[in-house]
Amino acid sequence: xxxxxxxxxxxxxxxxxxxxxxxxxxxxxxxxxxxxxxxxxxxxxxxxxxxxxxxxxxxxxxxxxxxxxxxxxxxxxxxxxxxxxxxxxxxxxxxxxxxxxxxxxxxxxxxxxxxxxxx
Numbered sequence: 001x002x003x004x005x006x007x008x009x010x011x012x013x014x015x016x017x018x019x020x021x022x023x024x025x026x027x028x029x030x031x032x033x034x035x036x037x038x039x040x041x042x043x044x045x046x047x048x049x050x051x052x053x054x055x056x057x058x059x060x061x062x063x064x065x066x067x068x069x070x071x072x073x074x075x076x077x078x079x080x081x082x083x084x085x086x087x088x089x090x091x092x093x094x095x096x097x098x099x100x101x102x103x104x105x106x107x108x109x110x111x112x113x114x115x116x117x118x119x
Contacts, residue, residue: 024091
C-alpha cells in the first residue's frame with residue numbers, strides 16, 4: 001500500500017502494477033458479467049490520492065490496457081472516460097475462471113503472476 005511521504009507516481013511500473021491490482025480486485029468482487037470504472041475509482045481502489053496529475057497517468061495506463069485488448073472504453077463523459085471489462089476479456093477469464101494463457105502481454109503476465117501468488 002501507500003507509504004507516508006512517498007510520491008505514488010514516482011515509478012511508472014509500480015503505478016501500473018497498482019492499477020492492474022485494482023482492476024483485478026474489482027473483477028474478483030463483481031457478481032455480474034462486466035465491471036465499469038473510471039480512473040478515479042481505480043485510484044481509490046488502489047488507495048491512491050485522486051490528484052489530477054495522478055489521474056492523468058492512470059488514464060494513460062488504462063489506455064495502454066485498452067490498446068492491449070484487456071479493457072474497452074465504455075463511454076466518454078464530462079467527468080472523464082468510463083472503461084469496461086466484460087466476461088469476453090482475457091483479464092476477466094484469468095481472474096474469474098483462472099484460465100492461464102501464453103501471452104506476449106506483459107500486463108496479462110503480471111496479472112497471472114499476481115493470481116498465482118494468491119493460491
